[in-house]
Amino acid sequence: MEIFSGLLQGFAVALTPVNIMWCFIGCFLGTIVGILPGLGPPATIAMLLPLTFQMNPTSAVIMLAGIYYGAKYGGSTTSILLNVPGESASVVTCLDGYQMARNGRGGAALGIAAIASFIAGTFGVIMLMLVAPPLAKFALAFSSPEYFALMCMGLAMVVLLAGKSMVKALLAMLVGLWIAGMGTDLFTAESRFTFGQAELLDGIDFVVVAIGVFALGEVLGNMETREGVAMLPVPKGLRNLLPNVEELKACRFAFLNGSVVGFIIGILPGAGSTVASFISYGIEKAVSKHPEKFGTGVPEGVAAPEGANNAETGGAMVPMLTLGIPGSGTTAILLAAFILWGLKPGPLMIQDNPELFWGLVASMYIGNVILLILNIPLIPLFAQILKLSQYVLYPIIFGISVVGVYSVSDSLFDLSLLTFFGLLGYCMRKLDYPQAPLILGLVLGDAMERALRQSLMMSQGDLSILVSRPLSAGMLVLTALVLAVPMFRKANAWRMKAID
Amino acid sequence: MVKRILIAGSVAALVAANAGEVAAQGFKPTRPIEFLVHTGPGGGNDLLARAISNIVEKEKLLPVRMQVTNKTGGGGITAMSYLSEKKGETHTIALFANTWVNGPLMSKEAKVTLKDLTPIVRLVTEPGVIVVKADSPYKSLKDFIDDAKKQPGQLKQSGGSIGSRDNIVRQLLMKNTGTQWAYISFPGGGERRAALLGGHVQIMVMDPQEAGEHLRNGSLRILAQIAEKRMASLPDVPTVPEAGFNIPNYLVIRGVVGPPDMPAEAVKFWEAFFAKVAKTAAWKKYLQDNLFEDGFQTTAELVKFVDVFTEQARTVLKDAGVKIYR
Numbered sequence: 101m102e103i104f105s106g107l108l109q110g111f112a113v114a115l116t117p118v119n120i121m122w123c124f125i126g127c128f129l130g131t132i133v134g135i136l137p138g139l140g141p142p143a144t145i146a147m148l149l150p151l152t153f154q155m156n157p158t159s160a161v162i163m164l165a166g167i168y169y170g171a172k173y174g175g176s177t178t179s180i181l182l183n184v185p186g187e188s189a190s191v192v193t194c195l196d197g198y199q200m201a202r203n204g205r206g207g208a209a210l211g212i213a214a215i216a217s218f219i220a221g222t223f224g225v226i227m228l229m230l231v232a233p234p235l236a237k238f239a240l241a242f243s244s245p246e247y248f249a250l251m252c253m254g255l256a257m258v259v260l261l262a263g264k265s266m267v268k269a270l271l272a273m274l275v276g277l278w279i280a281g282m283g284t285d286l287f288t289a290e291s292r293f294t295f296g297q298a299e300l301l302d303g304i305d306f307v308v309v310a311i312g313v314f315a316l317g318e319v320l321g322n323m324e325t326r327e328g329v330a331m332l333p334v335p336k337g338l339r340n341l342l343p344n345v346e347e348l349k350a351c352r353f354a355f356l357n358g359s360v361v362g363f364i365i366g367i368l369p370g371a372g373s374t375v376a377s378f379i380s381y382g383i384e385k386a387v388s389k390h391p392e393k394f395g396t397g398v399p400e401g402v403a404a405p406e407g408a409n410n411a412e413t414g415g416a417m418v419p420m421l422t423l424g425i426p427g428s429g430t431t432a433i434l435l436a437a438f439i440l441w442g443l444k445p446g447p448l449m450i451q452d453n454p455e456l457f458w459g460l461v462a463s464m465y466i467g468n469v470i471l472l473i474l475n476i477p478l479i480p481l482f483a484q485i486l487k488l489s490q491y492v493l494y495p496i497i498f499g500i501s502v503v504g505v506y507s508v509s510d511s512l513f514d515l516s517l518l519t520f521f522g523l524l525g526y527c528m529r530k531l532d533y534p535q536a537p538l539i540l541g542l543v544l545g546d547a548m549e550r551a552l553r554q555s556l557m558m559s560q561g562d563l564s565i566l567v568s569r570p571l572s573a574g575m576l577v578l579t580a581l582v583l584a585v586p587m588f589r590k591a592n593a594w595r596m597k598a599i600d
Numbered sequence: 601m602v603k604r605i606l607i608a609g610s611v612a613a614l615v616a617a618n619a620g621e622v623a624a625q626g627f628k629p630t631r632p633i634e635f636l637v638h639t640g641p642g643g644g645n646d647l648l649a650r651a652i653s654n655i656v657e658k659e660k661l662l663p664v665r666m667q668v669t670n671k672t673g674g675g676g677i678t679a680m681s682y683l684s685e686k687k688g689e690t691h692t693i694a695l696f697a698n699t700w701v702n703g704p705l706m707s708k709e710a711k712v713t714l715k716d717l718t719p720i721v722r723l724v725t726e727p728g729v730i731v732v733k734a735d736s737p738y739k740s741l742k743d744f745i746d747d748a749k750k751q752p753g754q755l756k757q758s759g760g761s762i763g764s765r766d767n768i769v770r771q772l773l774m775k776n777t778g779t780q781w782a783y784i785s786f787p788g789g790g791e792r793r794a795a796l797l798g799g800h801v802q803i804m805v806m807d808p809q810e811a812g813e814h815l816r817n818g819s820l821r822i823l824a825q826i827a828e829k830r831m832a833s834l835p836d837v838p839t840v841p842e843a844g845f846n847i848p849n850y851l852v853i854r855g856v857v858g859p860p861d862m863p864a865e866a867v868k869f870w871e872a873f874f875a876k877v878a879k880t881a882a883w884k885k886y887l888q889d890n891l892f893e894d895g896f897q898t899t900a901e902l903v904k905f906v907d908v909f910t911e912q913a914r915t916v917l918k919d920a921g922v923k924i925y926r
Binding site: 142143145146147149150153239240241242243244284286287288289290291294296297298299301302369370419423424425426427429431432433436439440442444445446447448449509510511550554557558560 | 814
């Protein structure tokens with residue numbers, strides 16, 4: 101009942117015209133920020149912070165949160181249409197989303213991304229509302245050994261992301277892990293693989309690699325083939341642009357999978373939406389009846405990661421609101437904003453400011469509806485981009501990529517890195533190396549190494565800490581199962597052949 | 601004639617009265633000011649810089665705008681080398697923090713130290729608190745140290761990078777008491793706190809603002825405060841020396857620095873300007889809200905302080921087994 105009255109109070113706050121307006125502004129800005137590669141929600145929120153000093157804190161948090169989850173809706177747009185990941189968590193969406201666009205289902209992919217975002221985003225809010233305090237305790241039970249096991253599970257997904265050759269996939273992953281190791285070592289402050297370049301002290305930004313390998317590699321490869329890709333088919337009529345019934349049916353499990361995985365991983369302060377999107381994609385492929393079709397443009401391959409990416413928002417708000425612990429860059433800035441507005445983030449914030457908590461929860465329900473309404477009509481508009489011919493489209497992709505990478509840290513050095521990774525992506529395409537394992541290694545490598553070393557420091561070098569804790573042991577068993585999936589499949593295929 | 605003498609006299613008096621100000625106003629900003637920070641949006645110095653530019657704008661303290669620029673990377677090293685390339689520039693200033701002193705000591709790649717730039721003023725010092733979980737058996741810092749003596753290397757502290765205050769305070773305490781406990785680095789503040797609240801580590805150094813809320817909620821206990829004298833908000837908690845451990849008070853500092861060879865009159869202008877900022881009510885409120893302390897130092901004081909501070913960090917980090925490059 102407490103929840104019911106709280107929610108009622110929240111809607112009373114969120115449904116005032118002023119707050120609906122702020123919610124809309126936040127969602128709108130978020131969508132735009134999400135669409136533009138490079139510039140992410142943390143930078144946008146930081147830039148807008150001074151404007152919020154005069155605002156009522158509840159309205160301000162409603163708007164800033166709108167930017168946060170709105171950006172997740174927008175992030176898939178360029179991934180699907182141009183193979184340019186709009187933000188880090190949208191890399192996985194490129195795999196099947198871009199292929200769908202090439203098959204003439206770009207509009208459908210956008211629609212599925214929007215619907216998955218809506219379902220998972222709403223699921224995240226419901227869970228945030230119902231179970232925030234007990235779940236915060238769960239987040240605290242997670243420590244370095246558990247993170248290590250989680251990252252192992254993520255890395256095991258490589259066997260599912262591999263194309264024809266497992267060896268090539270593993271090699272690509274190793275390169276990713278190596279890149280992740282570059283930069284200043286957190287534990288000893290020594291620099292690794294920086295080649296004396298001060299620019300490499302922080303390692304290589306994930307966005308640079310992802311945009312280079314995916315977007316530029318793709319453009320370079322396509323320019324070579326010339327014929328066949330001059331114009332992508334775009335069906336006429338709104339009805340044909342939106343996902344059809346079969347496509348939505350295929351996504352039923354993916355919606356649920358993305359929602360749950362995204363939310364759970366979102367709660368953990370040391371994981372993040374990129375990890376969540378990889379894991380939900382892997383799960384989707386592992387349980388699929390036609391895993392071989394993944395990567396050729398299946399709708400589930402879009403729905404699962406996009407759902408995970410959006411449910412993560414609700415999850416990340418759990419430790420932020422109940423404990424004052426930020427789980428991502430964006431929540432860290434939101435917490436800093438609370439202090440500037442005179443609120444005290446910490447374990448008592450909900451109790452001290454119920455109208456803020458419930459107002460925020462209610463506004464997130466409204467915001468998700470606003471985003472769905474905002475995004476669906478944009479689909480026909482965005483789909484027109486695909487009609488552009490090569491010599492118009494490719495310079496646009498180049499331009500967007502360069503601007504996106506430059507906007508991350510205003511560094512020309514990053515642009516030379518972008519060129520390098522663009523060429524690497526091209527070579528990988530030519531030699532038939534899958535790009536996703538490289539990104540996977542890069543995303544997980546850093547966190548995984550850190551978690552392992554932290555665990556071993558905790559146990560004074562005793563490896564048994566990794567298996568003696570039930571949570572981490574459980575996840576390591578799951579990892580072993582994931583690794584065994586291809587073998588089961590092969591064995592099964594042989595048996596089928598034998599029967600035939 | 602009398603009239604003329606009177607006029608001459610009053611002109612002279614006016615000139616004399618303004619002399620002080622005129623000297624400081626040999627330089628006047630004419631273009632937007634680039635206010636450089638080494639953290640990304642939302643980081644400690646970024647928020648401070650935006651708060652300052654907000655106060656400056658509201659109180660109309662500058663005829664031009666202050667534009668915050670983020671040059672992230674290498675824990676301040678990217679921002680420092682960017683600033684060092686602006687030799688003699690008067691319209692670019694930066695906020696520095698501890699990492700501008702410690703970073704170059706530990707990094708082979710660094711080419712610039714704080715001394716190579718032009719320190720202008722110190723603005724804030726930030727006290728810290730040493731905390732344990734509320735259900736921890738340690739009621740005082742001495743309890744913890746005694747236990748650490750009994751089981752060397754078994755107890756754990758969570759914290760940031762090895763050059764951060766968290767680790768420096770630990771090193772100072774371990775050296776003072778001849779004890780050992782482990783230090784586990786986490787990149788984000790959230791993960792550090794989660795490790796303590798989840799019971800995976802026993803002790804942590806926190807900023808008082810964050811600890812205050814957990815104190816009110818009863819989930820944490822403060823053993824000691826790292827401050828010159830007790831903070832007004834924590835009148836009952838002993839400082840580390842009061843708790844019986846006579847270690848030097850290692851400060852977290854933030855201040856303003858200019859590029860190398862900044863003209864003397866520009867340095868004077870900025871020194872006077874930030875002295876004015878530090879006197880505003882809005883600034884005092886900002887310090888209070890964040891539980892920072894007014895650590896204002898003039899240019900002359902700061903230059904001396906940087907030497908002492910660098911030496912302190914070098915000694916402690918060397919003791920900690922960190923490779924020191926300069």
